[in-house]
Amino acid sequence: MSEETKKAIHEAVTSAPVVLFMKGTPEAPACGFSRATIQILGQQGVDPAKFAAYNVLEDPDLRTGIKEYSDWPTIPQLYVSSEFVGGCDIIMSMAQSGELAEVLEKANALVPEEEEPAKGESAKEEPTKEEKA
Amino acid sequence: MSSENPLTSDHLSKTIKLRLQANEVEVQDMSGGCGQAFAVIIVSDIFRGKNKLTRHRMVNNALSDEISHIHAFTQKVFTTDEWEEQKRLFGSS
Numbered sequence: 001m002s003e004e005t006k007k008a009i010h011e012a013v014t015s016a017p018v019v020l021f022m023k024g025t026p027e028a029p030a031c032g033f034s035r036a037t038i039q040i041l042g043q044q045g046v047d048p049a050k051f052a053a054y055n056v057l058e059d060p061d062l063r064t065g066i067k068e069y070s071d072w073p074t075i076p077q078l079y080v081s082s083e084f085v086g087g088c089d090i091i092m093s094m095a096q097s098g099e100l101a102e103v104l105e106k107a108n109a110l111v112p113e114e115e116e117p118a119k120g121e122s123a124k125e126e127p128t129k130e131e132k133a
Numbered sequence: 134m135s136s137e138n139p140l141t142s143d144h145l146s147k148t149i150k151l152r153l154q155a156n157e158v159e160v161q162d163m164s165g166g167c168g169q170a171f172a173v174i175i176v177s178d179i180f181r182g183k184n185k186l187t188r189h190r191m192v193n194n195a196l197s198d199e200i201s202h203i204h205a206f207t208q209k210v211f212t213t214d215e216w217e218e219q220k221r222l223f224g225s226s
Contacts, residue, residue, distance in 0.1 A: 033205065073193050073200045089207055090185050 005065040016052035017109040019079040021066045026053050033088040037076045040095045050109045081107045139168025140199060152195040153177050170205035176216040
């Protein structure tokens with residue numbers, strides 16, 4: 001792996017609290033494992049503002065480089081707070097056990113819970129918006 | 134892609150038993166025969182006291198050649214005790 005690639009990967013890893021190296025994009029995953037991982041992150045309530053995804057299919061250097069960088073042979077690969085968490089199997093099992101929520105919460109990467117309406121704290125800038133499912 | 138024979142479930146299972154001192158291995162060929170996708174369950178006491186990431190790295194390292202040649206590899210790993218617990222909970226054997 002070239003120094004340049006290494007530096008680019010390091011920058012990618014540190015570009016957001018939650019970083020996913022995947023095949024395809026979050027909107028259009030190109031592999032079942034990447035799709036499953038994106039779904040899990042969505043279900044966990046990862047804040048899109050704190051999330052970055054990198055499509056390894058668009059960049060052959062990244063595709064081979066990230067495997068060496070993480071010492072991990074497969075894609076997707078998840079980083080939280082610049083630390084390697086694992087691939088799809090690990091993420092799935094951590095989601096089931098509740099560990100993933102803990103890790104994401106610790107990284108302050110989740111969409112904030114809606115505040116209790118009765119509480120004194122008022123939302124500052126954002127107008128309250130009701131979302132209907 | 135490679136001129137070698139495609140990986141078979143049987144071969145993979147033997148390799149895992151040997152390299153990871155597994156006392157139980159279940160290999161499922163998810164590829165429909167092309168030898169490109171496998172899901173494996175590995176029961177071995179070499180995983181005792183190791184966290185999930187370390188365990189998966191142990192498997193990835195032991196099978197680095199095999200994994201680099203296939204498209205998809207899914208693993209679930211247990212110690213003997215954990216596996217017994219799984220069987221008790223889910224009734225599989």
